[in-house]
Amino acid sequence: MVQLLGEFDCKLDAKGRMMVPSNLKKQLPGAEQDGLVVNRGFEKHLVIYPRKVWEEIVAELSKLNQYEKKTREFIRFFTRGATELTLDASGRVLLPKSLLEFAGIKSDVVLACQFDKIEVWAREAYEDLLDNEPENFANLAEEVMGNSNRRKDGE
Template identity: 40%
Template sequence: MFFSGEYEATLDAKGRLVLPTKLKAALPPETGDNIVLMRGFEPCLVLYPYSEWKKVFDKVAGLNEFNEEYRNFQRNFLRGNTELELDGNGRFIVPKSMMKFASIEKDVILVGLGNRIEIWNPESYENFLIKDQQEFSQMAQKVLGN
C-alpha cells in the first residue's frame, strides 16, 4: 500500500466524496473499505486506511494518561475522528464539522502521502505549498541530506 499523486474531486450535494480509483485501489486488502477520517495538523482532513490508523492510534493511546501534556495531545489528536466505510461506489460522507474545519465546500484536492491521504480546500492547499524552489531545495537538503 502506497498512496501518491494529487487528484481533483468534487463533493456531491449530500456531502459525499468519491475516492479516486487509483487511491481506492491502493487500500490494503486487510482494510477492506474501512477508513478513518480525522482533522489534520494543518487546515485539511487526513484519511487513513483502518490498518494504518490502528498503528497511529496505538502510539497515541499508549501515551501516559497521567501526564498532562500527553493527555492534552491525545484529546486534541483524537477529537472528532470518524470511522467510515466506503459505499459500493467508493464514496464516503464528509461530516459537516470536518468540512468546516478544512474550509471545504465543494471542490477538493486529495493528496497521496504514503500511508495516508490529505483532503484539502484547493486554495488552502496552494497557500501551504512552498513556492520558492530554492527554499524547497534547502529544505530537502536539511531533511534528506547528510
C-alpha cells in the first residue's frame, strides 16, 4: 500500500500546470508510467490518487448495488470530474480548469498527503481549515481512535 508523507507548497502556472515536488515524486513510483487521477474532494479541495489506488476505489464502487438510488447518487457525485493526469517531461501535471474552479484554486496550492492520496487545497482555504482546529484535539482523538480502534498488540 502506498504511504505518502508531507505537505508541499506549490504554484500553478498561467496554464494551470503544477510542478510535482521532487520529494513527492520520489514517493510515487510508477506515476510517470501509470499516471495519476485527480478528482473532487468531499470538501472544497481536489484529491490526487496514484492510478492503482484509483483502480482499487473503482473496483469497490463497482461492487455496490447500483439499483439503489443513494448508491447511484454517491457514485455519480464521487466520480464527477475524475480526470487522468500525466506528468510531462518537466514533471508537471495539468489540472483541469473545472476542478480548479470547484476548489477555488487560482495559483498558490498546498499538497497535503494522507495515506494513499494527496489533497490539493487553495493555500488560503487550507490555512483557514487548520486555523479551525478542534478546541480539544485530545478529545477528538479519543472519540475517533478510542477503544474500538486500538492496536492489536495492546498498545
